[in-house]
Amino acid sequence: MDQILRPATRPVMEAIFASQRAAAQADPVVPRALRADRLTRLETALTEAAPALIAAMSRDFSYRPAADCELFDITLSLREIRHARRSLGRWMRPRQVRAPLHLMPARGRLMPQPLGVVGILAPWNFPVYLAVAPLAAALAAGNRAMVKPSELTPQTAAALEAAITTHFTPEEVCVLQGGPEEAAAFTTLPFDHLLYTGSTAVGRKVAEAAARNMTPVTLELGGKSPAVLTPSADLDRAARRIAWGKGVNAGQVCVAPDYVLVPRPQMARFVRRLEAAFLALYPEGAASPDLAAIITPRHRDRLRSMLHEAETSGAEVIRLPSDAIPAQQHKFPPTIVVDPHPGLQIMREEIFGPLLPVVPYDTPEEALTFVAVRDAPLALYVFGTRREEIDLWLAQSRSGGVTVNDTVLHVAFDTLPFGGIGPSGQGAYHGDAGFEIFSHMKPVMIQPRLNAGRLMEPPVTPRKRQLLGLLRRMI
Ligand code: NAD
Numbered sequence: 001m002d003q004i005l006r007p008a009t010r011p012v013m014e015a016i017f018a019s020q021r022a023a024a025q026a027d028p029v030v031p032r033a034l035r036a037d038r039l040t041r042l043e044t045a046l047t048e049a050a051p052a053l054i055a056a057m058s059r060d061f062s063y064r065p066a067a068d069c070e071l072f073d074i075t076l077s078l079r080e081i082r083h084a085r086r087s088l089g090r091w092m093r094p095r096q097v098r099a100p101l102h103l104m105p106a107r108g109r110l111m112p113q114p115l116g117v118v119g120i121l122a123p124w125n126f127p128v129y130l131a132v133a134p135l136a137a138a139l140a141a142g143n144r145a146m147v148k149p150s151e152l153t154p155q156t157a158a159a160l161e162a163a164i165t166t167h168f169t170p171e172e173v174c175v176l177q178g179g180p181e182e183a184a185a186f187t188t189l190p191f192d193h194l195l196y197t198g199s200t201a202v203g204r205k206v207a208e209a210a211a212r213n214m215t216p217v218t219l220e221l222g223g224k225s226p227a228v229l230t231p232s233a234d235l236d237r238a239a240r241r242i243a244w245g246k247g248v249n250a251g252q253v254c255v256a257p258d259y260v261l262v263p264r265p266q267m268a269r270f271v272r273r274l275e276a277a278f279l280a281l282y283p284e285g286a287a288s289p290d291l292a293a294i295i296t297p298r299h300r301d302r303l304r305s306m307l308h309e310a311e312t313s314g315a316e317v318i319r320l321p322s323d324a325i326p327a328q329q330h331k332f333p334p335t336i337v338v339d340p341h342p343g344l345q346i347m348r349e350e351i352f353g354p355l356l357p358v359v360p361y362d363t364p365e366e367a368l369t370f371v372a373v374r375d376a377p378l379a380l381y382v383f384g385t386r387r388e389e390i391d392l393w394l395a396q397s398r399s400g401g402v403t404v405n406d407t408v409l410h411v412a413f414d415t416l417p418f419g420g421i422g423p424s425g426q427g428a429y430h431g432d433a434g435f436e437i438f439s440h441m442k443p444v445m446i447q448p449r450l451n452a453g454r455l456m457e458p459p460v461t462p463r464k465r466q467l468l469g470l471l472r473r474m475i
Contacts, residue, residue, distance in 0.1 A: 005154060005157070005158045005161075005177050006177055007177050007178040007179065007181075007182050008148075008176040008177055008178050008182055008186075010185045012176075013146070013176060013182075013185060013186060013189060014189070016146060016170050016174050016176070017117060017146065017189045017190075017191075019170065019171045020117045020144040020145075020146065020170075020171055020172075020174075021116060021117050022171075023144060023171040023172075024114070024116040024117055024143070024144050025116070028113075028114070030114050030142030030143075032088050032089065032092055034142075035088055035092075035139060035140055035141075035142055036085050036088055038139045038168075038172065038173075039081050039082075039084055039085040039088075039136060039139055039140060040085065041167040041168060042081050042132065042135065042136060042139065042167070042173075043078060043081045043082065043085075044167060045163040045164055045166060045167040045168075046074065046077055046078060046081070046128075046132060046163065047078070048163065048166075049159055049160070049162065049163035050070075050074045052159045052162075052163075053069070053073065053074065053128055053156060053159045053160065053163070054066055054069040054070060054073075054074065056153075056155035056156040056158070056159040057069045057073065057127060057128070057153065057155075057156050059155050060124070060127070060152070060153040060154065060155050060156050060295075061153075061292055061293050061294075061295055061330075062293045062328055062329045062330045063292065063293040063326075063329040063330075063331065064249075064292040064293065065289060065290050065291070065292060067290070068248070068249060068290075068292060069128075072126055072129060072248070072249070073126055073127070073128035073129045074128065076129050076133070076412060077128055077129050077132035077133060077136070079414065080129075080132065080133040080136045080137070080414065080430070080434075081132070081136045083414060083431065084136045084137060084139075084140035084434075084435070085140070087140070087431075087432070087435070088140060091112065091140065091141075091432065091435045092112060094109040094110060094111045094112070094444075095109060095110040095441075096108070096109050097109055097110060097443075099445075100475070101474060101475055102452075102471060102474075102475050103445070103451075103452075105448055105450065105451065106445055106446060106447050106448065106451060107445070107446045107448070108443065108444065108445050108446070109443075109444050109446075110441045110442065110443055110444075111441075111442045111443075111444050112141070112435070112436070112439040112440070112441055112442070113142075113439060113440045113442050114141055114142030114143050114438075114439065114440075115141070115143055115192035115193050115438060115439065115440055116143060116144070116192035117143065117144050117145070117146065117191055117192055118138040118143045118144070118145045118146075118191060118192060118193045118194070118195065118438060119145070119146050119148070119186060119187070119189060119191040119193070119194040119195070119215075120134045120135060120138065120145055120146070120147045120148070120194075120195050121148050121183060121186065121187070121194070121195070121196045121197065121198065121206065122134075122147065122148070122149045122150060122197055122198075123150050123197050123198040123199075124149075124150035124152035124153040124295055125249060125252045125253060125254070125295070125352075126249070126253075127149055127150060127153040127156040127157065127160075128156065128160065130197045130220075131147050131149055131160060131175075133429075133430070133434075134195045134197075134218075134429060134434070135147060135173065136434075137429055137430075137434030137435055137437070137438050138193075138195075138438045139173070140434070140435050140438075141434075141435050141438035141439040142439070143192070143193075143438055144171065144172055144173065145172075145173050145174075146173075146174055146176060146186070146189070146191075147160075147164075147173070147174070147175045147176070148175075148176050148177075148178060148182065148183055148186045149161075149175065149177070150198075151177075151178065151179035151180070151183075152295055152296060153295075154177070157175070157177055158177070160175055161175035161177065183202075184205070184209065187205070187206050187209035187210060188209050188212070188213070189213075190213040190215060191210070191213070191215045192215070192216075193215065193216050193217070193218070193437065193438060194206065194210050194215050194216070194217045194218075195217070195218040195220070195429070195437075196217065196218070196219050196220065197220040197221075197254075198220075198221070198222075199221065199222060199350075200221045200222060200223065200375075200423050200424070203219045203221045203425075206219065207219060207426075217426065217427070218419070218425075218426065218427035218428070218429060218437055219420070219425050219426040219427065220254070220418075220419060220420065220425050220429075221254075221378065221420050221423065221424050221425040221426075222254045222350045222352070222378055222420075222424065223258075223350055223375055223376070223377040223378045223420065223423060223424035224258040224259065224349075224350050224351075224374060224375070224377055225255055225256065225257060225258050225377040225378055225379040225380060225381070225399070226257070226258065226259055226260070226261055226370075226371055226377060226380055226381070227242050227245075227257035227259070227260045227261070227380075227381040227383065227407060228260075228261045228367060228371075228380070228381065228382050228383065228393060229260065229261065229262045229263065229266065229270065229383045229384070230263075230364070230382065230383065230384030230386065230389035230390065230392075230393070231263045231266075231384075231386075231389065232384045232385040232386040232389055233266075233383035233384050233385065234383070234385060235266060235269055235270050235273050236273055236277075237383070237405070238270070238383040238405075239270060239273035239274045239276070239277040240277045240280075241383075241405070241406050241407050242257050242260060242274065242277075242356070242381070242383075242407055243274060243277035243278045243280075243281055243334070244277075244281060244407065244408075245257045245381070245406075245407025245408040246334065246354055246356050246407075247278070247281050247282060247290075247291060247334060247354065248408060249292050250291055250292040250293065250294060250331075250332065250353060250354045251334075251351060251352060251353045251354040251355070251356075252292070252294070252295060252352055252353060253408065254378055255378055255379040255401075255407075255408050255410075255411055256351075256352070256407075256408065257356070257381055257407050257408075258350060258351050258357075258377070259347065259351075259356065259357040259358070259359055260274075260356065260357070260358045260359065261359050261360075261361050261367045261370060261371075262358055262359070262360055262361070263360070263361060263362075264360040264361065264362055267338075267339075267358070267360045270358065271318070271336060271338055271358055274336055274356070274358065275318050275336060278320055278334045278336070279320065282320060282333075282334060284321065284324070285319075285320035285321030285322055285323075285333045285334070286320065286321065286322040286325050286331040286332060286333035286334075287321070287322075287323070287324040287325050287331070291331065291334070291354075293329045293330045293331045293332075294330045294331065294332050294353060295330070296330065297330050299330075299352075299353070300330045300331075300332050300353075302353075303332050303351070303353040303354075303355060304332075305345075306344075306345045306346045306349075306351070306355060307335060307337070307346070307355060309344055309345055309346070310337050310340045310344050310346050310357075313340070313341055313344060315337050315338060315339060315340040315341070315344075316337075316338040316339070317335060317336070317337055317338070318335065318336040318338070319333050319335045320333040320334045320335065321333065332353060332354055333354065334354040334356070335354060335355050335356070336356050336357075336358060337355060337356065337357045337358070338357075338358055339357075339358065339359055339360060340357050340359075347359075364389070364392060368392075368393070368396050368397060371397055372396075372397065372398070375422065375423040375424065376398040376399060376400075376420075376421045376422040376423065376424055377399045377400070377420075377424055378399065378400040378401070378420045378424035378425060379399055379400060379401050379402065379403070379407075379408075379410065380393070380397055380399035380401075380402050381402070381403050381404075381406070381407045382394070382402065382404050382405070383404075383405055384404075384405070390404055398421060398422075399421065399424070400418075400419055400420035400421050400424050400425055400428075401416070401418060401419075411430075414430040414431045415430075415431045415432070416430065416431070417429065417430060417431070417432075417433035418430040418433070419433075455467060455468065455471075
């Protein structure tokens with residue numbers, strides 16, 4: 001692993017936190033112009049640093065296609081920033097709320113206010129986007145923020161720190177370097193909100209540390225996201241989009257299709273089409289320039305050992321070629337594993353790599369139960385052409401989000417909230433949802449001069465009792 005540049009010590013973190021908290025308390029009202037200015041500075045920081053960030057991501061992964069870095073980390077981050085800036089007027093406006101009958105003619109409103117100081121812990125798989133997208137939401141909501149990128153992408157983290165330092169004072173936004181030890185210390189700071197993206201196991205520790213300070217958390221975690229083919233699914237289309245969703249970032253995506261459930265009669269045909277789809281996308285297999293490498297040799301070894309266990313248990317394995325890979329690149333070929341036993345590691349743990357188990361089912365009920373008895377996943381993909389088959393899955397399955405007849409893309413549908421459920425996460429962000437998690441949506445009731453408040457005051461006269469009886473029937 002590359003060395004982490006200047007890991008932040010606890011006293012440094014505490015000092016920066018104290019300065020951000022003091023600045024937030026000194027200026028509790030953050031006008032629209034200042035929020036827009038911070039978003040513009042973030043946009044400039046990202047645009048100026050884009051070439052350095054793209055080069056750093058490619059080095060951190062040992063190989064990552066520049067087009068992927070550009071699209072998934074830079075362009076999507078810019079979209080979040082610009083969408084936030086365009087939405088500021090609408091987001092910051094108090095929402096009028098109708099008073100209930102028993103309090104009329106009072107008026108009500110929800111008034112968004114900044115929370116103060118926000119902590120953001122980012123993972124390595126989209127090291128820029130998963131730091132910048134929550135940061136854009138936090139700044140739009142008028143907060144100050146401290147960001148701790150992953151130690152597994154140290155060069156990207158350093159480039160991000162340099163970009164942010166050029167355009168922000170540490171009292172506004174700062175990027176702190178460090179590994180698990182520094183990350184654990186970071187989570188003990190009494191943030192006004194903490195957003196963590198990463199594994200469920202570490203998410204649990206983050207939630208525990210935050211609970212000690214009563215810090216509210218948003219946990220963006222992972223899980224085994226299934227792709228389900230209903231009997232009416234178009235096999236070619238499903239194969240192509242599932243292969244694409246699994247190939248992006250070499251499967252190192254929180255919402256990558258983890259395994260595929262296929263009606264038994266279509267199984268053999270689907271597996272052939274899936275292989276053809278992978279080959280069409282990555283004709284040179286692991287050596288294809290469009291396939292990212294696995295983040296570290298340790299992560300690649302884990303995939304190898306999962307595959308080895310499945311193969312020795314008798315599962316059929318279909319690999320794309322994996323020769324001609326430059327020695328310094330930790331690449332792994334897209335690989336299909338046909339009908340592995342549910343007890344194997346590949347069917348128990350989130351794969352987070354380009355291995356794709358394909359599992360047959362006999363009835364829709366069996367497939368629904370297969371998903372329902374496992375942890376609720378972050379995403380679910382349904383492929384089908386008959387409305388009632390799709391509706392059955394939408395109504396009867398649980399997952400953070402769903403894309404119908406495609407994979408992964410609901411993440412980029414940033415006018416929809418994005419988040420998990422149960423072990424795959426808590427809370428959601430993107431678009432309006434992001435602004436709201438980083439704001440206190442303060443409920444305000446305004447009592448007009450003419451009101452019924454005195455009805456509740458003692459002494460309770462017979463006339464008041466009569467009116468209260470009438471109220472009970474009306475509400
Ligand atoms: P990870 O949990 O190992 O690390 C993420 C961050 O947590 C890093 O910054 C790390 O320094 C920090 N960390 C490590 N130990 C910590 C501790 N004890 N306390 C606090 N922080 C600590 O996750 P990862 O391996 O980088 O990412 C892979 C996982 O993230 C997968 O499960 C994936 O599904 C999930 N993920 C989820 C989303 C989402 O939006 N829901 C996005 C990307 C990745």
